[in-house]
Amino acid sequence: MRRSLRSWLWRVPLEEEVDDELAFHRKMRERDRIRAGIDPGVRRTLLTLGRKRDREMRVTQWLEEAWTDARLAVRQMRRAPGFVAVAVLTLALGIGANTAIFSLVSAVMLRTLAVHDANRLVFVGSRNHTAADDRVTLVSNPAWLQRVRLETGIFTGVAAFNVRDFKVVSNEGVEQVVGQYATGNYHALVGVPMALGRGFATENDFAAGTSPIAVISHRYWDRRYHGDTNVLGTQLVVGGHSATIVGVTAAGFDGMQPGRSIEVTLPLSIRVQDEPDFVESLDSWTNMPIVARLKPGVSAVAAEPIIDVAYREHMSKPGIGFGRARDGRFMLSAAVVPAGRGADRLRRQYEPALRVLTAIVVVVLLIACVNVANLFLAHGEARAGDVALRVAIGAGRWRIVRQLLTEAGMVAAAGGLIGFAAATWVTRFLAALLVQSQPPISIDVQPDARVFAFTLVIAGLATVLFGLAPALRATRPSPAGRSAHSRATTAGRAWRRSALVGAQVALCVVLVFGAGLLVRTLRNLQAVDVRFANDGVVAFAVDANDSGFPLERMGDLCTQALDRLQQPGVVASSCSTMTPLDTAREVRTLGLPQLPTGGANRDVLANAVSPGYFAAFAIEPIRGRLFTDADRAGATRVAILNEAAARHFFAQQDPIGRQIAFGNRPDPAQAITVVGIVHDIRQQLRTTPEPMVYQPLAQMRVPPDYLVGAIRTIGEASSIATRIRGVVRDLSTQLAVGWVRTLREQMDAMLVAERLLVSLSVTFALLALVLAGIGVYGVISYDVARRTREIGIRLALGALRRTVIGAVLRQMVVVVVPAVVVGLGGAVIASTLVDTFLFGITPRDPVTLVGTTIVLGGIALAAAYVPARRAARVNPAIALRAE
């Protein structure tokens, strides 16, 4: 006690003491040896040997032992290259899968913006406290922004940005880029690092007519200017303005909305110039996140009530109707939330999918570890003699455990390295897939220090998971049992391996069940009766935003394009502001008729369509009539409802001939007559049809800035698709075709996340099945081999071969059935974590439960049948003579 205390307090003198003692020992030894006439060479080796062992007392010695262990481990592994390869690859699969998914999680959920002191940045938004979720909406307008800026007691500054697509015109044509308007203090306040030039500085936010400037991102600088430093001062024709480029943001900062890489930033004053109403209107709200920097010592939580007081006061000004229920109650409250990781749109969108993926890869890792543990256990038995020898010559148990753990650690390290390399490749592939989704999602999945640290932790964890138990097992102090092949100990070992295989089967059940749920979800989504024609329909979008193209000519242009695309086989064509499956949607409030039940939702989707729309998508009228060419501007304003709208707004009454009107306080002069009802279609795959009001495109008061042309043909849709861009270019050089795709392609794009999950989960489930099958086969074969003699005796005594097969299969049942039961229980619990992702099934889907059981049962039966038949073929005479 005294000594250990002293050694702990005062390290060096103790070592000196030890040194003294050892020096004396060596001196004496030397003297005796010299007397005995040992030659100096041997003496020197003895001395070095002695010196080596001295370090038993020191910390450095630990490293030396580790090195020895590593070298020994390499030697051991060379002797069993097959075993090592399988173990390393299995772990690489488990670790790689986890690393890949973690890179995504890290990029989507965890990454902090690469700006100065990101933790003090907050968004000022609002929550609807009457809604079920506490989702924060980041809408604002200039008036509210100015109000927030008065809160100098809690914020050092307040900025805002407004993300939107810009069109950049250059010699190469029109290009669409993701851009944003930002207030003059945006770059300084957020602390955006610059690669070149400056950010916005003195630009007035709301005074129109200041000379336009632009800041571009590093990505855009690379792509369009190939990193040319002369870019500063050049002009960028964007959104109909010619702006001088004053700066390039540093690589790694792509705006504050993860998933949307901002390439061009313009001052908010340009939007003011384009939309003079923007500054004045009190009650027009736009998706313009307000970002503020907290004063030192002020927390987001402390700031929220202060802002809320200001918000309620501001929102009670006359003329503001936003956020009020029908009874006039104000439903919103201000929210101050951390902005260090950017706006959470992407996080919200991908969280369910990432949760599913995380669950899958964790199970994959567990399976890999169990499998490798089993391998190590088997390998350990083969090496039992080796271990026994080392124990016999005086190696301590901990020393051998350490040696075995070193081996495990090296296998894990190799697996981790391969897994990490594979993961970087896989994430790049996943990122490429995500860019294909609608709208495209660009995330930076370059593996960073965080991901690498994660891999290290996972590899370490795996080492303990698969290495520790076999190591403790192999070194259990019983040298007698080690050399003798007593039946009792082998039975014990078989039991242990059975338990591991059982665990593997149970985990496998979880994966197979999960994969089954996902497959069924995808199939349900694909089998959704969308109730519109999606075969042979090709659609294209024309977007007049910021193009300078006169909006009142949009309808004509679209019709002309359709005329030019007319060719044999075309059944129908149309122009509309919304099309099925497109994400563009316009939600309006229907003020007339009064709803039978007060306070219910009065939102409708408003779609302006040309007369051919219903034919193009094969949407059938239920009552009344469809639109004709006679429903033009100046004629009686008419509308068609879908079934959902008719049901919701008119209940049992007949809507035909009734009046409807938009807006909270509708003007009866603006009323529109309902002339027909058409059947519901699925606008999105996962959502049931929402109420929709169709209006003739020709009767719209506000001309559309975005139209989708759709053509249905019985011929080859692709031949039309290839002509579309050319036709639109011939009609106007100002307009850009946003996208061209068939409805089939659009459907596929909507299911990118689901297909990704299905393919990953099915792949992993198949791998897990193979591993589980091998596991069951291994355990049963081992058991049969061990019992050859017994089986021989039974057969010699007249047992039927059928009985022998039955006995062996029973062995399998004992292992597999409890495992499947446990696995199904775990699967049902785990699946509730992912139920937001499922479609058309519950997390306890009985079909999938039964299917999983059958698949696992079949695999286990097949895996056990092979050794069972071998058992039945045992020749009693040979078996009895064998020992």
Added chain:
Amino acid sequence: VRVADKTPNALLHGSLDALILKTVAAGPRHGYAIARLIEEASGETVVVEEGSLYPALYRMERRGWLEAEWGESELGRRVKVYRLTRDGRAQLAAATHAWRQFAAGISKILLAR
């Protein structure tokens, strides 16, 4: 003192401790003398390396089986001298008993006709 219920392996491993205890039981000795005495007494069949000896001595000192004090060697050097404690004596008795049983067991097998 638990010895009898220990596994044979631990006994094998712990036999150095027993040898040291036995040697010191005859009177206080310094480390080198202990090593030499064991070697001589066993007819040089047991070689005690310093790398095993000193860790064992420190361990046993920590467990209270040995006491150490600084003394002077035959050569006039400062040297640590170990002495058996009461616990150490009990431990020696227990270890001897356990060894007798173990050896008898092994002999029954190995020397059986």
